[in-house]
Every structure is written in C-alpha cells, then in structure tokens.
Amino acid sequence: MKKKYILWSSLPVFILLSFIFLPLQTFLVIEPRNDGKPAYFSSSSNTTFSIRYTHSIHLSEVEEFYRQTSSNKIQQTKLLYEDTAIGMPSNAEDEEVFERTKDGRYQISNMNRRFTYIDIRIGQVVANHRIVYEDNVYPFKDYFKEGSVVRVQYKKVSLFNQWRGVIVVGKR
Template sequence: MKRKYMLWSALLFLILTSFIFLPLQTFLVIEPREYEDKPAYFSISKDQSFSILYTHSIHLSEVEEIYRQTPANNIRQTKLLYEDTAIGMPSDAEGREVFSRTKDGRYAISNMDREFPFIDIQIGQVVANHRLVYDGEVYPLKEYFKEGSIVRMHFKKVSLFSQWKGVIVVGKR
C-alpha cells in the first residue's frame, strides 16, 4: 500500500513539474539583446493584430506598423500607416501591396505580406517613444526596457516557470 502511494505521489509530482517547465503557451515576447533583464510577455490572440507605434526621428510624425501572428509563429506585417513620405518612408507600394490615403490624410500601405521570424527594435532615447498597441491598450516599451537598448520581438512558446521569471503584461486569450 505504501509503495503504491509513493508511486502515485511521484507520478503526480512529475505531471505537475512538467506543467511548470514545459513551454505550452505562445506569447509575443520582447526581450533585451544587450543586457540581462527580464523579458516582457504579451498574451496576444492568434486572430488579433497588434502594432508598433513610434515617432519618426527625422520628420517627427507618427508611424504605425501593423502585424499579425502567422500559423508558424512568425510575425507578418500587414499594414503601414504614416504621415509623411519624406526621408525613410516609402512613397509607393511594392508588388500586390496597395498605396492609399486614409480619411484623416495619412498614407497607408495595405495588403502587405512581409513575414519575419523576429523584429529587432532600438528603444528610442529622445524622440521615438516606441509603443506596443494591442486591444486598445498602449504599452510604452521604455517602461519595460532601457532607452537606447535593442530588444527582439518574436512569438515563442513559454513555460509557466519562464512567465513567473519575466514581466507578464496583461493580455487576453
């Protein structure tokens, strides 16, 4: 009887441990590339878009890059919104993309299908003010990472243990 109890206890322990250490949930992870700091985990649904919003350093206008998660857990850029076609911004679309003006006068490139395994971002020190926008919430990246640092944004399966070690940012699933 005691042996059976110990066997069941060990089995239960292994199951609980596996739930803690096995990566089961997919998050948008933003982690520093140059220094040791905690990553930020954003719980973003597969069917929801998210965007990176920043102020362009040359013409000082807002730029919004809109993304989605792919089935392969890559990042797909679907749209680009901006206010000025000056230096550093496109003046037309490529391939099947569509270049247009929005009702509020901004330029838009839609129907984009640019896929990336990750995106590196240098957190602006002076002007850029990089922000992640998801589900109506705005998350200023400089609140999570040092200004001027480089971070990597990618989708990743994460264990409960890793979530406990990182900065969990509220999101909906």
C-alpha cells in the same frame, strides 16, 4: 515492491515539474537582447498589434500593423505614416496598395511581409516606441531601458518563465 512505490510516488512530482517547465502557452514576447525581464502579452490565433513611434528624421508619427500567423510568425499587414521623406516608402510593392488617407496620411495596405522576429532599438530621445495591443498603448520605456534593443516574437512560454517575466496583458 519498494521500487514500484518510489516510481509511482515520484510520478505526480514529474507531472507537476513538466507542467511548470514545459513551454505550453503562446505569448507575444518582447525581450531585451542584453538584460532585463521580458514582457508577455497573451495571444490567441490571429492576434493583432501595432508598433507606434516618432520617426527620428522628419519627427512624424509612424504606425506599423502586424498579426500573428498560424505558424506563430509575425506578418506585417499595414503601414501608416505622415511623410514620404527620408526613410519612408513612397510607393507599394507587388500586391500592396499605396494610398493617401482622408486625413492626409500615407498608407500601404495588403502587406504580406513575414518575420520570425522583429528587433527594435528603443529610442532614447525622440522615438517613443509604443506597442498597441487590445486597444491599449504600452510605452516600451516603461518596461525596458531607452537605447536598448528588444526582440518581438511569438513564443511558447513555460509557467516558470512567465513567473520570471512581466505579464503585461494576460492571465497570471
């Protein structure tokens, strides 16, 4: 009789702990590769975001556009930039479309490059890396040390890990 009572009385505790520690909700996570707190952006299916930065050689603005795939991978969909100089493409590949926009910038669209994650070294001087999410711009340097490496990926995250990180966009 006592064993049944202990078993049934511990069941709510087990359920509560499972709810806290099991990764259930998907976020776009940006986490430092060494130390520091990750930044969480809430996501729903087909979430989009972009990463903006200033190219370190020709000092012009570059924006890379991404979306979430059904398998929680990252798909690059478009690249927008101002100069085809060193480090930037001067043409498209396969089914991609390379064109000059009305404002004189270059664009590669119809991209289907997929990644499990993207590692980015946050620029210390010029780059000014930013993520554009839901029409808001978030400078990486506000959340991570300049010069550090961060990993951008979609991940299922537990409530416990959400509490340990920084919720940038989403529910607390």
